[in-house]
Amino acid sequence: MKTIAWFRNDLRILDNPAFTAAMTNATSGCLALFFITPRQWKLHNWGSPKAYFQLDCLLELRKELDKLHVPLLVRSVHIQDDIPKLVHSCATQYGCHQVHANRDCGLDEIRRDEKTGIYLASDEITFTMHDGNSILPVHEITTGKGTPYGVFSPFSRTWKKALLEQWTDDTPIHAPQEDTGIRSCEIPEQLEDFPAWTGRSDWTGGEHEAKSRLDTFIDTPVRDYSKNRDTPSIQGTSTLSPWLSSGSLSASTCLRGLIERNGEEIDSWSAGPTSWLNELIWREFYRHVMHGFPKVSMNRPMQPWTELVPWNSSSDLFDAWCQGSTGIDIVDAGMHQMLQTGWMHNRVRMISAMFLTKNLLVDWRDGERFFANHLVDYDFASNNGGWQWAASTGTDAAPYFRIFNPQRQSETWDPAETYIKRWLPRPPRSIEPVVDLKDSRKQAIEIFKKAREEFEQTADDRKLVTTNGSDPS
Numbered sequence: 001m002k003t004i005a006w007f008r009n010d011l012r013i014l015d016n017p018a019f020t021a022a023m024t025n026a027t028s029g030c031l032a033l034f035f036i037t038p039r040q041w042k043l044h045n046w047g048s049p050k051a052y053f054q055l056d057c058l059l060e061l062r063k064e065l066d067k068l069h070v071p072l073l074v075r076s077v078h079i080q081d082d083i084p085k086l087v088h089s090c091a092t093q094y095g096c097h098q099v100h101a102n103r104d105c106g107l108d109e110i111r112r113d114e115k116t117g118i119y120l121a122s123d124e125i126t127f128t129m130h131d132g133n134s135i136l137p138v139h140e141i142t143t144g145k146g147t148p149y150g151v152f153s154p155f156s157r158t159w160k161k162a163l164l165e166q167w168t169d170d171t172p173i174h175a176p177q178e179d180t181g182i183r184s185c186e187i188p189e190q191l192e193d194f195p196a197w198t199g200r201s202d203w204t205g206g207e208h209e210a211k212s213r214l215d216t217f218i219d220t221p222v223r224d225y226s227k228n229r230d231t232p233s234i235q236g237t238s239t240l241s242p243w244l245s246s247g248s249l250s251a252s253t254c255l256r257g258l259i260e261r262n263g264e265e266i267d268s269w270s271a272g273p274t275s276w277l278n279e280l281i282w283r284e285f286y287r288h289v290m291h292g293f294p295k296v297s298m299n300r301p302m303q304p305w306t307e308l309v310p311w312n313s314s315s316d317l318f319d320a321w322c323q324g325s326t327g328i329d330i331v332d333a334g335m336h337q338m339l340q341t342g343w344m345h346n347r348v349r350m351i352s353a354m355f356l357t358k359n360l361l362v363d364w365r366d367g368e369r370f371f372a373n374h375l376v377d378y379d380f381a382s383n384n385g386g387w388q389w390a391a392s393t394g395t396d397a398a399p400y401f402r403i404f405n406p407q408r409q410s411e412t413w414d415p416a417e418t419y420i421k422r423w424l425p426r427p428p429r430s431i432e433p434v435v436d437l438k439d440s441r442k443q444a445i446e447i448f449k450k451a452r453e454e455f456e457q458t459a460d461d462r463k464l465v466t467t468n469g470s471d472p473s
């Protein structure tokens with residue numbers, strides 16, 4: 001029996017259920033497969049930081065696979081639509097009877113996998129999906145009515161209960177297989193559509209780097225995580241997001257590390273590890289939402305009434321935000337941190353996203369795309385979740401009338417302006433803000449309120465029409 005482990009957003013061999021299944025079931029060889037799809041990546045708004053980090057993780061994965069004599073087949077294709085056929089032709093070319101992959105949560109990816117399953121089934125090749133992109137199979141976590149959760153807290157409670165029932169401490173270590181005689185493919189250093197990115201050398205791809213950063217973080221800094229996580233001038237968070245997004249680190253490995261150090265009773269952990277686990281559960285939640293509500297993958301808001309918000313079409317304001325020249329120093333510092341390093345502190349992401357969508361009233365989807373294009377840790381589900389939260393269009397959205405004052409946020413979380421001075425390429429308070437914070441806040445509240453009232457009014461009208469229309473008398 002020959003098998004294929006099809007890698008996608010899970011570029012690791014440790015703690016990878018699809019790879020484990022492919023290795024365990026292979027009696028005459030396991031092959032690894034990866035598709036480089038630059039045009040698809042562009043369509044999904046990836047920029048150079050994400051694309052090159054992915055390639056660097058792939059290079060490291062190949063080294064690990066070579067040690068196990070598992071050849072990595074790399075195919076470059078234009079768009080995702082071609083993939084199902086190519087998986088099928090690869091499997092038949094090498095005489096493989098099984099293909100294993102970890103489940104993705106985006107709609108395009110779910111459709112790609114369904115189509116692949118049909119192609120493979122036509123030749124009696126089995127295609128098995130595993131849950132390696134989240135700690136638990138998040139699509140199986142449902143409310144009492146069997147529907148997906150649209151709010152974090154009850155999801156989190158059910159998730160924790162499920163963890164107690166489903167958690168296993170099983171991380172198989174694989175022994176090298178016999179040489180298959182097939183050689184791994186070369187991995188390109190550069191991609192035509194993605195300009196070289198200067199921050200590339202600051203982020204070392206691959207699971208070794210991820211594991212060593214994880215161990216360092218959960219040995220000590222995690223203890224102060226709840227105290228330090230909101231202060232952008234210090235390194236109080238793990239900065240593991242690029243590795244978690246590319247899948248060169250699994251969230252299960254993070255949890256396993258926490259359990260090893262703090263015990264299995266997660267409810268008895270101290271504040272730091274508890275709070276860090278909570279963030280990993282947010283990650284699980286946004287994957288659950290993306291899987292459970294396909295409209296989220298189609299650029300649609302979770303809250304239908306927010307479709308009526310008349311977003312500002314001024315490109316000048318958006319451009320000022322993109323360039324970090326809005327005159328609101330904390331926002332601009334955050335944008336410069338991202339433009340230079342590919343990463344932005346979470347507190348500043350929240351401030352910046354709320355400023356764009358409320359004070360500047362720019363459509364959250366424009367901000368979502370810009371972040372996707374510039375973040376090394378870009379992750380469809382988490383980025384979408386973060387943006388919809390900030391814009392009050394999402395699941396646990398900040399209520400539209402509770403708008404951060406970026407100036408006050410700055411005074412609270414960066415009182416000495418250490419973060420601002422580090423990233424802002426100009427002295428603080430040296431340019432005029434592009435909007436008045438008080439007026440723009442008031443205007444946003446009025447606009448959101450009106451959109452909601454309009455929606456409720458039309459909902460009442462719709463109800464009336466339906467009731468009248470369906471009234472048998």
Ligand SMILES: Cc1cc2nc3c(=O)[nH]c(=O)nc-3n(C[C@H](O)[C@H](O)[C@H](O)COP(=O)(O)OP(=O)(O)OC[C@H]3O[C@@H](n4cnc5c(N)ncnc54)[C@H](O)[C@@H]3O)c2cc1C
Binds near residue numbers: 346
């Ligand atoms: C507007 C906006 C956009 C965002 N875009 C992304 C994105 O593209 N990719 C991304 O990974 N995260 C995104 N986040 C979530 C969060 O900002 C980052 O995960 C975090 O800053 C990464 O830093 P860290 O690894 O030090 O996190 P830590 O604080 O150490 O947390 C550990 C891990 O938990 C997960 N996590 C933490 N916070 C969140 C959260 N709020 N939502 C979901 N998962 C979380 C991440 O995988 C993170 O690496 C976004 C948040 C906002 C408000």
